[in-house]
Amino acid sequence: MRKYLALGKGSFMIGMVYRFGFIATIAGNILYMVIAFYLWTSVYEGQEVLNGLTFDQTFLYVALASTVFILFNTYVDWIMSYEIRQGTITNYLVKPIDHQLAMLSFGCGRTILNVLIVTLPTAVLLTLVFGVAIQFGVGLLLFPVSLGLAFLVSFSIDYSIGLSGFYTESIWGLVTVKETLILALSGALIPLQFFPEGLQNALLWLPFAAIYHTPLMMITQPDQDLAVLLERLGLQVFWVGSLFILSRLFYNRAIKVLRIAGG
Amino acid sequence: MRSLREYVRLYFMIEAQYIKARMHYRADFIISSIGMFFSSLVTLGVFWVLFESITDLAGWTLQEMVFIYAFYMVAISPMQILFDHIWQLRFQIEDGSFIKYYFRPLNMMFYYMSEMFDIKGIVQLVVGIGLLAYASAQLGIDWTLGNIGLLLAALLGASLVQIAVVVIAACTAFWLIDSWPVLSLSWRVREVAPYPMTIFSGAFRFFFTFVVPVGFIAFYPSQMFLRPGTAPAFVYVAPLVGVLLFVLMYRVWARGVNSWSGTGS
Numbered sequence: 001m002r003k004y005l006a007l008g009k010g011s012f013m014i015g016m017v018y019r020f021g022f023i024a025t026i027a028g029n030i031l032y033m034v035i036a037f038y039l040w041t042s043v044y045e046g047q048e049v050l051n052g053l054t055f056d057q058t059f060l061y062v063a064l065a066s067t068v069f070i071l072f073n074t075y076v077d078w079i080m081s082y083e084i085r086q087g088t089i090t091n092y093l094v095k096p097i098d099h100q101l102a103m104l105s106f107g108c109g110r111t112i113l114n115v116l117i118v119t120l121p122t123a124v125l126l127t128l129v130f131g132v133a134i135q136f137g138v139g140l141l142l143f144p145v146s147l148g149l150a151f152l153v154s155f156s157i158d159y160s161i162g163l164s165g166f167y168t169e170s171i172w173g174l175v176t177v178k179e180t181l182i183l184a185l186s187g188a189l190i191p192l193q194f195f196p197e198g199l200q201n202a203l204l205w206l207p208f209a210a211i212y213h214t215p216l217m218m219i220t221q222p223d224q225d226l227a228v229l230l231e232r233l234g235l236q237v238f239w240v241g242s243l244f245i246l247s248r249l250f251y252n253r254a255i256k257v258l259r260i261a262g263g
Numbered sequence: 264m265r266s267l268r269e270y271v272r273l274y275f276m277i278e279a280q281y282i283k284a285r286m287h288y289r290a291d292f293i294i295s296s297i298g299m300f301f302s303s304l305v306t307l308g309v310f311w312v313l314f315e316s317i318t319d320l321a322g323w324t325l326q327e328m329v330f331i332y333a334f335y336m337v338a339i340s341p342m343q344i345l346f347d348h349i350w351q352l353r354f355q356i357e358d359g360s361f362i363k364y365y366f367r368p369l370n371m372m373f374y375y376m377s378e379m380f381d382i383k384g385i386v387q388l389v390v391g392i393g394l395l396a397y398a399s400a401q402l403g404i405d406w407t408l409g410n411i412g413l414l415l416a417a418l419l420g421a422s423l424v425q426i427a428v429v430v431i432a433a434c435t436a437f438w439l440i441d442s443w444p445v446l447s448l449s450w451r452v453r454e455v456a457p458y459p460m461t462i463f464s465g466a467f468r469f470f471f472t473f474v475v476p477v478g479f480i481a482f483y484p485s486q487m488f489l490r491p492g493t494a495p496a497f498v499y500v501a502p503l504v505g506v507l508l509f510v511l512m513y514r515v516w517a518r519g520v521n522s523w524s525g526t527g528s
Contacts, residue, residue, distance in 0.1 A: 024444035028451045034467060035455055042321045042462040043313065050316050170291045176298030180305050189309050194316055 003097060004105040011109030022117045029066055029122060036062045037130060051193040057220045058191055060132050064219065065188045065212050067122045068147075071114045072154040072211070074107035077178075080162025081171045089258070100159060100248055107155050139222030139229055146215040149236040153210045156243035157182070163247070166254040187213035207239040270373060278380045285382060295383040303387045306457060307332055307394075321462045327489050328457075330398035335457045335481035336391030338421035343384035346426055348376050353436040353443065359526030372516055404488055417484040420502030424479045425453060427508035430516065437519030449475075456480040479504045 037059060044055040053061070080103065083089040092099045126132045134140070161178050165171055183189050186208035192200055203209050214232045217224075265273075285292065307329065314325040323331075352375075355361040364371050399406065406414075432449030436442035452475055460468050460478045472478045484501040486494035 020441060021443055021447075024447040027444070027448055031448070031451055032454070035458065038462045038464065038467070039320075039458060042459075043317055045321075168290060168294065169288055170295070173291070173294030173296070173298035176295075176302050180298070180301040184301075184305050184308050189305070190312050194312050196312075196315055 004101055007102055007105040008109035008112075011106040012113050015110050015113040019117070025070055026118055026121060029070060029118065030125070032066045033063045033125075033130070036066070051191070053191060053193055053220070056132055057135075059130070060126070060134070061187075061191045061216045061220045062189075063122075063126055063130070063132070064216055067119055068150070068212060068215070069183075069188060070118050071111060072151055073114070074110040074155070074158065076103050076107045076110075076155065077158045077162040077165075077171060077175055079103075079106070080159070081165030084162075084165040084258070085169070093255075100244075100251060103159055103162070104155060107151075107158070111151060134219065135222055137222030137224070138226055139218035139224060142229055142233060143215055143218040143222070146218050146233060146236060149233070149240050150211045150215050152240045153207050153236065153243060154182075156240070156247045157207070160243075160247045160250055163250050163254045166257050182208050182211060185209070186211050187216065191216075205235070207243060210236045210239045265369070270370070273369075274373075274377055277377045281378075281380050282382065292382060296386045299383045299386045300390060303336055303390055306454075321459045323459050326398055326401045327485075328459075329394060330402060330489060331459075331481050331485045332457045333391050333394035333398050334418070334421070334485045336387055337395060337418055338480050338484075339425050339453060339456075340384055340388035340391060341422040342425045342429055343387060344381050346376055346430060347381040347384070348379035349430055349433045350446075351379075352433050353441060353446070356436045356523065357440055357526075361523070362525055365520075371520055372513070399488070402489070410488070413487060416502045417487060420505030421480050421484050423505030423509040424476060427505070427512035428452070428475060428477070430512050434512075434515050434519045437523045453477055453480060456482065458482070476504060476508070 040055060040059050040062065044050065044058075048054065050058070080089075083091075089099075092102060157178065161171060161174050164174055168174070185203055185206060186192075187203075188211075192203055192209060192213045195203060204213070214236055217232065218229060310325060310328050310332065313320070314328075318324075320328060352361070364375050367374050404410075429446070429449050432445045433442055435445045439445070455471055456477045460471060460482050463471065468478075472483075479501050483498040486498045487501070
């Protein structure tokens with residue numbers, strides 16, 4: 001455990017070095033929220049409720065989605081592909097460290113930094129400037145758990161993309177396809193409630209919805225039926241378990257194609 | 264001073280070699296193109312889902328929004344394809360390797376930008392042109408010869424706006440070294456472009472029209488074709504805005520190039 005803590009702390013410190021980059025991240029997020037605010041104000045013109053959501057709920061959902069996107073952005077896929085290309089991935093092979101857990105610690109360190117530098121200021125901004133009020137309900141208690149599970153789903157997908165670095169030189173294309181698919185199908189850009197009925201039901205079962213829609217639903221509609229909330233949580237647990245195991249099996253396969261010429 | 268013809272010939276020669284070199288990584292090109300294809304269509308997907316619940320956005324129909332978005336895609340492509348090298352500027356300023364661009368009897372900006380040609384950007388351009396044709400057929404836009412000329416001028420002007428905004432932001436590296444915060448924001452601000460500027464309140468609309476004029480990348484010039492009768496007069500100067508900004512951008516670049524003192528190595 002101690003060795004993984006050290007890795008997490010290291011990644012936190014590396015992130016701190018680039019603290020000026022965070023100014024751009026926060027400003028970019030504010031810009032996005034401004035667009036979202038005016039877009040949805042215009043959409044809700046003359047309407048109180050759309051697809052069961054009020055303006056406040058929808059705006060909170062969308063603004064938090066973009067914040068969660070930054071929160072889960074750990075660069076694990078980029079780092080892995082870089083280490084595979086450089087050959088430094090061998091550092092993990094000769095040490096008594098589990099590669100997947102090492103990467104997870106790395107991702108956690110980065111995410112904790114993101115919470116402090118991006119998420120908290122955003123939350124303050126949302127409540128003070130945009131005046132978004134949060135409803136109360138049991139969902140609020142489940143939200144942190146759900147967000148943690150969402151992080152693990154997101155990490156497992158990133159980890160698998162990073163492993164594809166064993167097979168291809170550049171992962172720009174793969175990362176872009178992954179990000180686009182997740183953004184489009186998870187509710188990250190537009191609440192899943194707005195999708196056509198049939199599509200919505202299908203999307204709810206996919207792992208993408210487990211990253212954005214599930215935690216966001218808990219915080220925007222916390223007074224829902226407990227059975228519904230627990231069912232969503234159960235599905236998240238299922239995806240965490242299966243993706244974690246699948247990406248582990250992928251690692252065991254991919255590591256065999258590694259050829260490093262000298263050092 | 265070399266003639267324009269000579270520069271064009273030179274550009275094709277350089278890019279031919281560049282593309283040959285890139286084609287060694289064929290799988291990379293195919294995967295990147297697929298990535299480009301999907302990422303360029305994701306905002307359009309949002310519009311499509313949104314219009315399941317509404318009939319118009321601030322008075323604009325889905326077809327009109329598709330037209331504006333297609334215009335946007337075409338307008339941002341020249342930046343992507345021809346000026347992609349600008350992303351390297353801050354690294355080259357930092358490590359001093361930018362010095363090499365001073366030593367050729369060529370226009371420096373030309374020489375600098377010619378070093379990269381983003382092939383996958385062509386995917387964006389082609390999809391954009393296809394969508395533009397589709398949307399204008401749906402809307403029944405009458406493509407007279409005059410209209411086509413106007414469209415080309417409008418697209419050229421809009422692409423110059425996009426290029427100017429990003430290159431000016433990147434040029435801050437000459438003074439700041441680490442231009443990343445400015446550059447990444449200038450890149451993201453274009454996300455505003457495909458939306459009707461009329462949804463924004465006064466201060467923001469002013470900002471996106473006069474300060475960082477992303478409204479001129481798609482929304483304002485599109486009105487010349489979508490609402491020719493009722494469009495406000497100033498949208499007709501949109502192509503000119505692009506030219507003016509491009510000139511401004513070139514002066515910023517020239518000033519930066521002249522003031523940079525190198526790293527001494």
